[in-house]
Amino acid sequence: LDRAHGSRESFLKWRFTFASAGTPWDITGMSAISLNEAGLVTAHIDHWDSGSLFYARLPVLGAAIRFVSKRLSHS
Numbered sequence: 001l002d003r004a005h006g007s008r009e010s011f012l013k014w015r016f017t018f019a020s021a022g023t024p025w026d027i028t029g030m031s032a033i034s035l036n037e038a039g040l041v042t043a044h045i046d047h048w049d050s051g052s053l054f055y056a057r058l059p060v061l062g063a064a065i066r067f068v069s070k071r072l073s074h075s
Contacts, residue, residue: 001028009034027053 002013012031019025029048039057057063 006070008036023057025054 001015004011010033012033014029014031016027016029017025027048029046029064032043032045032047033041034043051065051069056069
């Protein structure tokens, strides 16, 4: 979706879409990629909100996560 580059690091914004058991999923995240002097990848770390974009949508675990999230937002 987008990118930013520095001398030794690049950042990529991405979207992962798929369907599982007829349910559509759309997950947006960011990857941080570090390079060494030779231009080879030394680290690749993905960042995405697994709580609200994945776990909260699971049947049993999702209900518990939504409950805790709602309680925390009212504190």
